Amino acid sequence: SARDNIEKIYVDGYVIPRNKYYDQYKEYSQIELIRTLYLKFGKNFINYVKGTFIIIIFLNDGFYIFSDIHSIKKFFIYRNGDEFCISNSLKHITDNYKVTIDYENAAIFTLISHFLNGATLFKEVISAKPGQIISFYGDILREDFYWEPESYLRNRKPKKVPVCYFSETWKNIINNYIEYFKPGGISVTLTGGNDSRMVLSALL
Numbered sequence: 001s002a003r004d005n006i007e008k009i010y011v012d013g014y015v016i017p018r019n020k021y022y023d024q025y026k027e028y029s030q031i032e033l034i035r036t037l038y039l040k041f042g043k044n045f046i047n048y049v050k051g052t053f054i055i056i057i058f059l060n061d062g063f064y065i066f067s068d069i070h071s072i073k074k075f076f077i078y079r080n081g082d083e084f085c086i087s088n089s090l091k092h093i094t095d096n097y098k099v100t101i102d103y104e105n106a107a108i109f110t111l112i113s114h115f116l117n118g119a120t121l122f123k124e125v126i127s128a129k130p131g132q133i134i135s136f137y138g139d140i141l142r143e144d145f146y147w148e149p150e151s152y153l154r155n156r157k158p159k160k161v162p163v164c165y166f167s168e169t170w171k172n173i174i175n176n177y178i179e180y181f182k183p184g185g186i187s188v189t190l191t192g193g194n195d196s197r198m199v200l201s202a203l204l
Contacts, residue, residue, distance in 0.1 A: 011056075017048060046146045188203070
């Protein structure tokens with residue numbers, strides 16, 4: 001089938017099965033996990049994993065690049081007509097391609113200390129967006145999304161859960177991370193904020 005043409009899988013960051021699928025796939029390594037899910041679900045495999053990552057699946061006739069839903073791991077895309085370059089180094093792009101300053105985006109960054117919607121300081125370069133899929137096949141570079149924050153607004157249905165639901169879910173999340181990655185040690189900053197206190201509560 002068309003899904004059997006995987007040449008190589010690359011992960012920058014980490015990937016773990018989502019909670020509802022954890023028990024089913026917890027024995028797979030990160031690469032095995034992605035390969036198994038891709039062969040079964042195609043590009044929709046991404047709905048079965050979570051993490052902080054850039055995932056690249058090289059096929060014999062193209063490739064897919066997936067960003068995580070927070071776009072913590074960054075990559076950049078230079079486009080000029082039919083020419084493009086994708087790199088996790090903005091410096092590599094600016095050193096090798098002619099780019100021009102986008103003064104409007106520079107002004108926005110000056111005001112709010114952030115670029116918006118994948119914009120960068122350069123007109124020809126965009127950065128990875130949350131939940132993004134970049135694909136290349138048939139000599140065409142395409143952009144799509146597997147997750148959008150608006151989905152939370154579209155699916156706002158009341159849900160009654162026991163008082164302990166959230167604490168038990170959080171405990172399962174932390175335990176799954178520990179079981180899957182088997183860290184040599186765990187440290188939590190004593191002066192940390194809410195995140196550190198929540199992790200500590202799950203460990204205790």
